[in-house]
Amino acid sequence: MNTAQLIDKLKSFNKEGGDSVILYRLPFTDKKVLQLGNAMSITKFDNKVLSNDGFIIHPFNSSFYSSIRVDQLVHYTYQGTLSGHVSELILPIFDMNLKDDKCISTSFEEYQQQFEKMFHALSEEGLNKIILSRLKATDSFEVNNVIDFFDELCTLYAHAFVYAIVTPQTGVWIGAGPELLLGKTADQLQTVSLAGTLPNMPESEWSKKELVEQKMVTDYMKEVLEASGIDGYKTKGPYTVEAGQVKHLRTDFSFTADKVKGEISDLLMKLHPTPAVCGLPKQQALEVIAEVESNRREYYAGFLGPVNNSDFSFFVNIRCLKLTQSHAALYLGGGLTRGSELKKEWEETELKGQTLLSVLKNVANLQGYE
């Protein structure tokens, strides 16, 4: 499809009241995708969802928010940036669907109280790991900056799944996430365990704390794979991956689709939410998070990604922000274990925030974001 044909399609999409725009770029490629379609709530997340072309946006906790599928009326791949004319046709859809939620930053004192409650559950109630997240809200920025923001994230973070999306149900979300939840190419499936964070500097070296945290997540992934009948999966790692201003420990798992006993959608639902965003044991961590955190997470720590020709790439939605009429709200989380210290955890989330904040300041020229 050339630009003139795309513009014709966009005009009829707008005329017919099309409601959703998806921009994304998979890790380690310079191919970007613009997808337009209409968003619908998914009532049952089964294998059918994984066989129709579209884009999935799944919340952290589906008891509170719906899983959304955007169908694929327009699918355009490109490199570089979109033409001014194309941008003019898609930006009003972002504008129209900006939510007016008020987003309030989590203060250090609030974070401390939440940390202490979670720490109590770790030391007294048999929890082994839990993710505490907080909100950091800046002033909002002009929707006109969304495409520049997306392009800049693509340039800076080759390792990440970079996206900017809008649907009437979710509002506007932008992110650059380093964590693959589940990917399928032909008959090959891949997942990863990602855990342990340090500043991305040569002098910061992995200690026992991060190695134990990584092993906990890796053991959980193995349990889930084995419970789905998958044997003979290949593993690689743990190895270090850079993710902007931080680095993580990562282990890869790969296996063929025929090894999965039952539906692949069931495997996906068992993996989500991984201990990288929820905790261990999973159900207990989910309950403590719902009780302790003051933000509802929404689509943060959920997963999202494209489905094409029965292949898919779903990434955990971290290092992301929700853009509202009044704020850009960054969601910042970190894993707590019994060895965690309050100040270090807070600082870790500050560093994770730099992925988006540095771009926010450059592209949207935002100052003073406390």
Ligand SMILES: C=C(O[C@H]1C=CC=C(C(=O)O)[C@@H]1O)C(=O)O
């Ligand atoms: C939950 C987040 O990061 C997760 C992914 C990698 C390492 C993490 C950690 O070391 O705490 C987190 O589990 C986030 O960035 O909001």
